[in-house]
Amino acid sequence: MAMLELDGVDVHYGGIHALRGVSLKVEAGEVVTLIGANGAGKTTTLRAISGLVRPTKGKVRFDGKDLTGVPAHQIVASGLVHAPEGRGIFSNMTVEENLDLGAFLRHDKTAVAKDREHALTLFPRLRERLAQNAGTLSGGEQQMLAIARALLSRPRLLLLDEPSLGLAPQIVATIFKIVRTIAAEGTTILLVEQNAHMALGVASRAYVLEVGEIVLQGPAAQLAKDDKIRKAYLGIHD
């Protein structure tokens, strides 16, 4: 049984039909990417998974359990953690306070301290800025904080929403390297990206979303060679 399974999910925002029959699967231990242009419905898909919006049709199953109607805060408790788009950090709080909120539901202090230490080893720049207000961090550092904070919620499945958005190429490279490390340590990842080149590089499988519908899916290496993908998402012609 797949760890995460979407089965014919529809989402409406008022009159806007944002997702149409989206079905996808993520197996335990995989890195799966969902790529698509701006407005395709990538963020909406992640929101539907983490309970931040309610599907109007279809099912979301995590560990085989139906998540429909389960409130977002309980979904987090079950190990499904969403690092929201645009970082979603608490900018008037310090880096440290942000990390503490990541561990909001956990009461095992020693385990939290250990995970915190580990997160700061992955992102040494955050350690230097623990007492700094998160709003004063650079874009790359804010993204690092968003991921580090999500790790403190102890995810088994981590949903990452466009970690490369608006960042310089070498920072994107750093962040993707860390994403790879996190995956290698056993965390399952569903990665949403517009940056198809980077995303197809880390993922084993990929889905392509266009205007609310999955139009292509397959092994990442194979999609990277697909003509349509090369033209539409990798900016490669001939």
Added chain:
Amino acid sequence: MSDRAGKTLSERVGALRPNPVVNTGLSLAPFVVAFALAMVVDTVVGPLVGATWTEILLDVGIAILLAGSLNVVNGYAGQFSLGHAGFMLLGGYAAAWLTFYGSMKFFGTWEPVGGFLGSGQLLFLGGCMLGGLVAAVFGVVVGLPSLRLRGDYLAIVTLGFGEIARVLGQITARQPKNVEQVAERSWWDLADNLGGAEGFSQIPNYTRLFFVYLFVFILLILAYRLKYSSKGRALLAVRENEIAAEAMGIDTTRAKVSAFVMSAFFAGIGGALYAHRVGVLKPTELGFQKSIDLVIIVVIGGMGSITGVVLGAAILVILPELFREFSEYRMIAYALALVAVMLLRPQGIMGVKELWETSWWRKGVARLRGGKRGGA
């Protein structure tokens, strides 16, 4: 594999749910401390400052109670409530109903009876609690539907609530004022005999420094503990970024509703103290304007700062008193002072910080310590 994973879901959900008893820190310590401090204010500070300043301290205390309770919703959770005076009015009515009709029925007079913590004052304390509880019940009724949604629904709903409370207050029935009339009617019959537009009058004058500061200190201690508890962190997270807070596993609806209910409870008590200080509870006095006045204290003091709200309440009560000689200009001076603060410090006097967290306080403390060391 499915078995293990399946268990994890329910187990983790069950075991990790925040424990409300632990989080609100319900213990007796704050009440004992508040009682002792209130005794000091009543027996030492009051006589020391004299009659005029005692009156001002009463008003300051009531303002701290009202703005301090609003701060829990407005400051901590960042939810705009524009109907705080409505809770005040409900609390005032409930308390006045109990003490006025209670006095008439039990003591045969509406005047205060008994000494310190005697039967009359105990009746009044009961009135305060009843006022708080009635306001809290309406806090659930108003808060639950509007706070389940993200966005500014609360401002609109509380605005409507405040106006409805005021209008309903204005159409309540006449207040029977002699002992026989009161004796004839049951408590239930008296429930809508709240004086209508003229107001509920002859409310026994029980409010004194002790009672005001008892509740002020209870509120301040609870608000302080809340702010530095994980529940308080959750509220500040909601204020900053509600979606991210939800993604951290915070039950945002529950956090907001409990803050709102706590806030309504203390506003109800504030209304009770106000009613038994002024002696007349007029619905027109506790309308939208009053709610706005309370929001102003919070904004000026610093949204989320307890010491900020205490300062804001003190300043905004005392300032107009000082300008009393220039009576017709004082509202202008008051308005100008507000504009000046907002221009100079848009985050309020204290921002979200407490007095002891500001840099100048820390520097001052460091200098004092340094001075001592140098002298020794």
